[in-house]
Amino acid sequence: MSAPIPIVGLGGRTDHIATVPHLDPARLQLSPEEGSVLALVGRVERIDAVLSRSSLGEARTIAVLLALRAKGAIVPARVVQRAPSAAPAVDASMAEEVDLDPDQKRDIIEMERSLERMDHHAVLGVARGASPQEVKQAYYNASRRFHPDRYFGKNLGSFRARLERIFKRLTDAHNALSRQEPTRAPDAPPAPAARVPTTPPPAAAPPRTVSGSNFAAMMPPSVSGARPPSGSFATVPPPAASPPDDAESEARRAERQARFARHPYMARSHKLTELIARGRAATARGDFERAYQDFNHVLGLDPKNREVAQLLVEARRKHDLTRAQAEVERGQELEMRGDFAGAQAAYRLAVSLNGDNPEAAFQAARVGRELAQDAQEVMKLAQRAVELKPGRADYQLLLAHVLLVAGQKKQAKHHFEEVVRLDPDNADARAALKKLRWTFT
Known part of the structure; x- marks a missing residue:
């Protein structure tokens, strides 16, 4: 008896899967189906045990497990027996398959x-x-x-x-x-207290006085005629300080502005403005990965910024769309090299990133059919491709063949007829219709 075909993206049915430690399900926004399957996984469980206990059916449960894997909620795990009597321990860290050395x-x-x-x-x-x-x-x-x-x-x-x-x-x-202020080292001596001077400061110089005889010489010409009485004294105020030089004022102003710019609040505000502008520029030129990094950095510094949170969601969405198309192209390259299992994994990842990509759904269904994978899952992928783009004859033809193998001849006949309508010279569809006519007569 041949061994069961492994599930691409998960492993063999007797392999184990584990929930990612310290997982926050609310952050992943799991659907009710995904939440129920994740509960079956628990800390660690064998794949076949999850499939047998799930009420969703095997095909749907596999699809949900793949979705959880793509979201980073579960990972393949290796169970190590530490002692004959000990319970199996999970090594879901160093043995986890991730892009880290x-x-x-x-x-x-x-x-x-x-x-x-x-x-x-x-x-x-x-x-x-x-x-x-x-x-x-x-x-x-x-x-x-x-x-x-x-x-x-x-x-x-x-x-x-x-x-x-x-x-x-x-x-x-x-x-x-x-x-906080830098703390003094434990063994450093305390700073000496400021000494209070014991002698009083020198008295201010008394105001300069002049006699009435030379008072007029000290006064401006406009008031030189006003003389004080003979023998009296007048107090002369000290000359006013001259205004600061313009160059010196400009230097002080520049110094104040420089100190203000170095203030932590202003530096942080400048950094946020710079990151947002750079993220917007990256979005405009189609570099959504760079935009996601910049907006994510802004939210790390300013978590309550709703505008940037929306920009981050949009950058992530566009990044996923671009990445999905890149995975479709990578799957086609892997097929050309004969790596059909790798190609199927790439197509499935593209579907998980963008469920509205008809080419990803079609290619995943086509390769899944060639690898004899779960028929119900292949059928759902083929139906999704036709729903998204019903005008493609090759999409209709694949779905018709999948339905025919599943015993749904009436539905298969409908799609074969649609193929002929779209492509009148399609010999494959005409031959299938000819056989089906004998079945229905």
């Missing part, structure tokens, strides 16, 4: 496990009393290792949630240490 996986896992026992200084790797510049540099160095956007476009599986937790912890540490 072993060193990167190990670095991320060890950092996440250490977060619980590290304070802000240890998280960033700075000494106590570090200056704001040292804190900022340490934060940037850590971001280059653990920022989720560094791996944008890659399959991260459970490691995406790990990176998001690490980066949030790094950001919290950076914000906390940036706000």
Whole structure:
């Protein structure tokens, strides 16, 4: 008896699948069917056990499992027996199939496990009393290792949630240490108190006085005729300070503006404006991956920005549409090299990214039929392609053949007739109709 055909994208029916650790189902916006199947998976379960316990039927359950896999909710897992009497333990971390090398996986896992026992200084790797510049540099160095956007476009599986937790912890540490004043080292002597002078400051010089005889000489010409009485004295005020030089005023103004621009609030505002403008420019030129990175960075700095949240959703949608078409083209290249299983995985990924792509649904149904995969799933994909683009004769022909094999002759005949209407010279459809006429007579 031949072994069961493995399920592309999941593995053999006796293989295990596991729920991604610390998964937040609300963030993934799972459908009721996806939520029910995810509950069957639990922490870890064999694929055939999930299929047998699901009330959706095997074909639909497989489709939901593939959707959960594409959303990063479940991952293939390897069960390791630690001891003969011990329960199986899941190694869903280092054995997880993601776009990371072993060193990167190990670095991320060890950092996440250490977060619980590290304070802000240890998280960033700075000494106590570090200056704001040292804190900022340490934060940037850590971001280059653990920022989720560094791996944008890659399959991260459970490691995406790990990176998001690490980066949030790094950001919290950076914000906390940036706000507090640098602390004095424990062994540093206290600063000496300011000494209060014991002698009084020198008395101000008394105002200069002049006698009446030379008072007129000190007065402006306009009032030189007003003389004080002989022998009296008048107090002469000191000369007024001259206004500052224009160049000096401009220099001070420039210095104040520079200090204002270096203020954390203004620097943050400038950074947000720059990222938003760059994201919009990337969207305009069709670089949706770059736009997604920039808008996602803005939301990390300003989570309540609704406008950018909408821009992020739109960038993600357009990125998925572009990526889906790229996966269709990649599947066609894999077919030309004879890798039909890889091509089927690419077509299915394209369908999960864009359910309104008729070519992706058609190619997934066609290759699935050639690989003798689940007939009901193949039929749904073929029907979806026809629904999206009923004017394609090749789409209609594939669906007609799938229906015919499933024993739905009446529906198959309808689609064969549609093929002939669209392509009168189609010999395949005419021959099938000729056989079906004998069946119905």
